[in-house]
Amino acid sequence: MRNNENLFCRICGYKSIDPPWGADSRTPLYDYCLCCGVEHGYQDASLAGVKKYREAWISAGAAWECENVKPAHWKLEEQLKHVPMAYR
Numbered sequence: 001m002r003n004n005e006n007l008f009c010r011i012c013g014y015k016s017i018d019p020p021w022g023a024d025s026r027t028p029l030y031d032y033c034l035c036c037g038v039e040h041g042y043q044d045a046s047l048a049g050v051k052k053y054r055e056a057w058i059s060a061g062a063a064w065e066c067e068n069v070k071p072a073h074w075k076l077e078e079q080l081k082h083v084p085m086a087y088r
């Protein structure tokens with residue numbers, strides 16, 4: 001892959017250590033995003049699902065699933081810039 005796009009959450013753009021959908025972007029880990037809480041391989045399996053989940057997450061206040069890893073000066077708009085192109 002040209003860049004590290006597959007490291008970023010399709011919903012919120014959070015950067016994981018391991019690619020949430022595997023190195024081939026087709027083998028989801030079925031773990032949960034520490035930021036938006038999506039289960040990779042489930043709600044983020046289609047563009048429609050991604051948009052629906054993101055919209056619901058943001059309208060509910062974009063709360064972190066795991067508050068203790070949230071950066072001190074976190075900005076949602078900045079993180080969303082990392083959402084893979086195909087899922088915007």
Ligand SMILES: [Zn+2]
Nearest residue numbers: 009012033036
């Ligand atoms: Zn996420």
